[in-house]
Amino acid sequence: MNWKDNAVINAVKGAGYTLVLLLEALGHVTQFWRRRRAIFTQMHVIGTQSLPITCFFMLLIGMVFALQTGIEFARFGQTNLVGLVIVSAMVRELGPWMTAFVLIARVGSSMAAEIGSMKVAEEIDALEVMSINPSSFVVMPRVVGYALMGPALTVVGTLVGIAGGGIVANLQLGVAWADYLRFAERGAEPLDIYWGLLKSLVFSVSAAAVACSNGMRTSGGAVGVGRASRNTVVIALTLVVFFNYLLTSFYRMVKLFVAGVL
Amino acid sequence: MSAGSYEIAVSFTDVSKKLSGRQILDHLNFEVCKGETFVIIGYSGTGKSVTLRHMVGLMRPDEGSIRIEGDEITTMSRHELEIMRRRFGVLFQSGALIAWLTLFENVELPLLEHTKMSKKKRAEIVQQKLEIVNLWQDRDKYPAEISGGMKKRAGLARAIALDPDLVLYDEPSSGLDPVIANEIDKLINRLRDEHGMTQIVVTHDMDSAYTIANRIAMFHKGSMLQIGTPDEIQTSSIPEVQHFITGGKEGQVSRRSNTAIIRGMAPGMLSQRSAEAMDAKEAEEAEAAVATEEPQEGYVLLSEEEAAKSESPEPEPRSLEPEESHENP
Numbered sequence: 001m002n003w004k005d006n007a008v009i010n011a012v013k014g015a016g017y018t019l020v021l022l023l024e025a026l027g028h029v030t031q032f033w034r035r036r037r038a039i040f041t042q043m044h045v046i047g048t049q050s051l052p053i054t055c056f057f058m059l060l061i062g063m064v065f066a067l068q069t070g071i072e073f074a075r076f077g078q079t080n081l082v083g084l085v086i087v088s089a090m091v092r093e094l095g096p097w098m099t100a101f102v103l104i105a106r107v108g109s110s111m112a113a114e115i116g117s118m119k120v121a122e123e124i125d126a127l128e129v130m131s132i133n134p135s136s137f138v139v140m141p142r143v144v145g146y147a148l149m150g151p152a153l154t155v156v157g158t159l160v161g162i163a164g165g166g167i168v169a170n171l172q173l174g175v176a177w178a179d180y181l182r183f184a185e186r187g188a189e190p191l192d193i194y195w196g197l198l199k200s201l202v203f204s205v206s207a208a209a210v211a212c213s214n215g216m217r218t219s220g221g222a223v224g225v226g227r228a229s230r231n232t233v234v235i236a237l238t239l240v241v242f243f244n245y246l247l248t249s250f251y252r253m254v255k256l257f258v259a260g261v262l
Numbered sequence: 263m264s265a266g267s268y269e270i271a272v273s274f275t276d277v278s279k280k281l282s283g284r285q286i287l288d289h290l291n292f293e294v295c296k297g298e299t300f301v302i303i304g305y306s307g308t309g310k311s312v313t314l315r316h317m318v319g320l321m322r323p324d325e326g327s328i329r330i331e332g333d334e335i336t337t338m339s340r341h342e343l344e345i346m347r348r349r350f351g352v353l354f355q356s357g358a359l360i361a362w363l364t365l366f367e368n369v370e371l372p373l374l375e376h377t378k379m380s381k382k383k384r385a386e387i388v389q390q391k392l393e394i395v396n397l398w399q400d401r402d403k404y405p406a407e408i409s410g411g412m413k414k415r416a417g418l419a420r421a422i423a424l425d426p427d428l429v430l431y432d433e434p435s436s437g438l439d440p441v442i443a444n445e446i447d448k449l450i451n452r453l454r455d456e457h458g459m460t461q462i463v464v465t466h467d468m469d470s471a472y473t474i475a476n477r478i479a480m481f482h483k484g485s486m487l488q489i490g491t492p493d494e495i496q497t498s499s500i501p502e503v504q505h506f507i508t509g510g511k512e513g514q515v516s517r518r519s520n521t522a523i524i525r526g527m528a529p530g531m532l533s534q535r536s537a538e539a540m541d542a543k544e545a546e547e548a549e550a551a552v553a554t555e556e557p558q559e560g561y562v563l564l565s566e567e568e569a570a571k572s573e574s575p576e577p578e579p580r581s582l583e584p585e586e587s588h589e590n591p
Contacts (some may be wrong), residue, residue: 041362118361126358129318130372130420131344 018213021135022205025143025212028136029111035141036139042145050075058157061098062086062164070173083180086165087187091196092251095158095242100203102157103150104236108211111142115215116225124216136217141214143208150204151197158196167225191258193250202243207236271428271460272317273297277326278484279312286312287323288484289519296427299461301452301471303506304481310464313481318350318463321339323380331427338545348376351421356434357413359405364557366401372423390477391419395449411442418446422453429453435470447473453461467506470494480506 032039066082073079118124118153162184169175214228214235249253272294286309291575294300315321317329319335328335337345359368368576369388373379381388392398395415405413414434418538421429434450435443447470453459456475465471471478472492479489480503486494488503 106553120356121356122354123360125315125355126352126417127360128320129347129350130375131347132371132375147281237323 003128010059014172014213014217017217018209019125021139021213021216022143022209024133024135025209026141028133028140029144031136031140032144035136038137038141039144042141043149046103046145047149050103050106050149050153051156053106054153054157055160056097057102058090058095058161059164061094062090062161062166063168065089065094065161066168066173068166071171074173077168077236080175080179081183082165082169082173082175083182084187085186086169087184088192090161090165091188091192093244093248095154095161096196096199096203097240098121098161099150099154099157099200100207103146103153103204104207104240107146108207108232108236109229111211112215112218113225113229114237115139115212116218116228119216119218119227120221132158139212139216142212143205146204146208147201150207151200154196154200191226191254195247195254199244199247203240207232210236212238221236269296270294271331272462273327273329274313274316275327275329277316277323277575278311279316279321279323281312286484287316287326290326290485292479292486292489294322294462295476296460297454298475298476299450299457299463301463301465301475301478302481303465303478304487305470305506306466308481309484310481311432314352314432314462314464315475317430318347318352321506348424349427351424351426353414353421353429353431353434355432357405357417357418359413359420361405364404365397365419367417369423371421372420387423388419391423392416394422394452395419396445411438414438414446414570415449417441418449422457425457427460429459429461431461431465433465434463435465435467443467443470444473446470449560450474450591468509477562480564485491 028035065086069082069085070079073081073085115124118138124134127137132172166177166180166184169180170177211232214232218224218228222228270293274290274292277287277290278285290309290313295537302313304310314319316323317330319338322336326336330349333346335343338346348414361363363371366388367475369391372383373384373387377384387569388401392401395418397412397416397419400408400412405416408416418431418434431450434446438446450461450463454461461474463471463474475492477489478492479494480487480500482502488498488500490498495503495507498507517550541583
């Protein structure tokens with residue numbers, strides 16, 4: 001097999017390209033004001049338009065989570081503690097990555113397809129020829145829009161999830177709202193909230209970079225656009241679970257350090 | 263870098279380029295003079311579009327020298343290329359308009375990015391350019407809402423927004439009806455005659471080539487087979503050139519203005535048919551279906567018998583051009 005066709009080498013080249021593209025785009029963040037219209041458009045597409053589906057997902061996830069934990073806690077007569085578990089799980093884990101999953105499915109794939117279509121239709125070449133850097137004109141607004149709206153949606157989604165858990169706890173498990181909220185309050189410390197937001201930021205930036213990179217490397221017409229879209233979903237989801245593990249490990253170390261164990 | 267005044271606008275010296283192991287450009291040599299319209303013709307897949315991409319620095323040659331008004335561009339940094347490219351206007355095959363901007367905003371884009379003009383001044387220039395291509399009334403439409411011909415005209419308005427010294431056209435008349443194709447030809451002539459722009463046109467449409475060209479260059483296997491005036495090309499004794507310009511048929515394809523009838527078709531019908539058949543995308547689809555087994559083949563010169571049987575204006579080789587990745591993503 002020709003070394004140029006080697007899958008590992010292609011993956012490394014792709015990762016390198018993605019990283020360089022991301023750094024280039026971040027370098028153009030200084031043009032924020034000049035590109036504000038494009039950024040606001042992206043914020044609307046990524047954030048506002050994704051809000052209903054994100055809320056629906058998180059509401060249902062919160063409800064199911066309350067039911068499942070309710071079953072276990074009932075065995076020990078501790079159903080009141082449901083709020084505590086829901087909040088800690090939502091803030092630290094479910095909020096950031098379920099929002100990331102929803103966004104990758106809804107926004108990441110279409111972002112790659114959009115840029116891929118631009119590439120195939122020579123629009124990216126046209127920008128280059130007009131001396132307009134695509135990293136600034138196309139990539140930066142998308143990365144910035146995603147990086148701002150990902151964490152924002154995570155906050156809203158997490159609150160909706162906690163509310164969903166509360167509804168089930170109150171109506172089906174018979175936990176009083178006061179009890180639910182009392183324990184919910186203990187579920188998350190400020191550090192947990194910051195960490196959840198950090199996770200969301202990392203997921204958002206990596207998903208946006210993967211989507212833009214796959215779009216920019218599209219070749220081969222409609223088939224290529226489909227491939228770019230598919231690769232984006234697969235790679236971005238893989239990165240999210242991978243970064244989630246890394247960040248959770250760091251989180252544990254920080255927690256232990258704060259507690260004086262480390 | 264100096265933008266000195268040279269009589270030669272573009273020169274290619276011994277330029278070679280290999281892509282996917284295939285020699286696309288093979289010691290290519292030619293010069294384009296200032297103020298002329300230089301038309302490049304040739305079979306698909308012979309490197310015409312690749313040549314245009316080299317000219318604007320979207321691709322770099324493996325060897326050889328490319329000079330734009332005396333400045334060597336093969337060794338330029340990205341930043342230098344960006345400055346150099348401001349002298350260019352490029353009309354891409356599909357128009358390549360930005361989908362989320364209106365026609366007005368598309369034409370305004372180069373002005374917005376590269377000049378410090380006031381909004382009013384920009385609007386004046388955009389109006390002027392859109393009026394040249396007869397699209398001012400459609401200024402608020404998005405590219406998805408207009409026809410292919412309109413996209414191309416809008417692409418041309420954008421290409422000339424900054425009054426470039428050099429305008430490059432990649433198949434300006436492909437996929438257009440003969441009337442619109444004629445309009446584009448007139449526009450190209452007007453830009454040369456009134457604005458003195460140097461223009462390089464890649465085309466398959468021989469009618470168009472005869473109408474607009476000062477000189478025509480026939481590309482063959484990555485280098486120039488013949489360069490000459492339209493008359494010289496029409497009376498060429500080189501078999502490949504004759505085969506191409508007559509579309510593989512006996513007799514010669516007429517100019518649009520002439521009244522010669524070939525195989526019972528009026529000139530208008532002929533140019534419409536050739537415009538349709540030359541549509542690059544259609545050609546590619548046909549090629550993809552037929553030529554997947556031997557993608558590395560160059561064009562196949564048909565024997566006279568085969569050519570006579572063939573209904574197609576040109577034997578279709580596989581075109582590599584649209585799928586090639588460029589080196590400055």
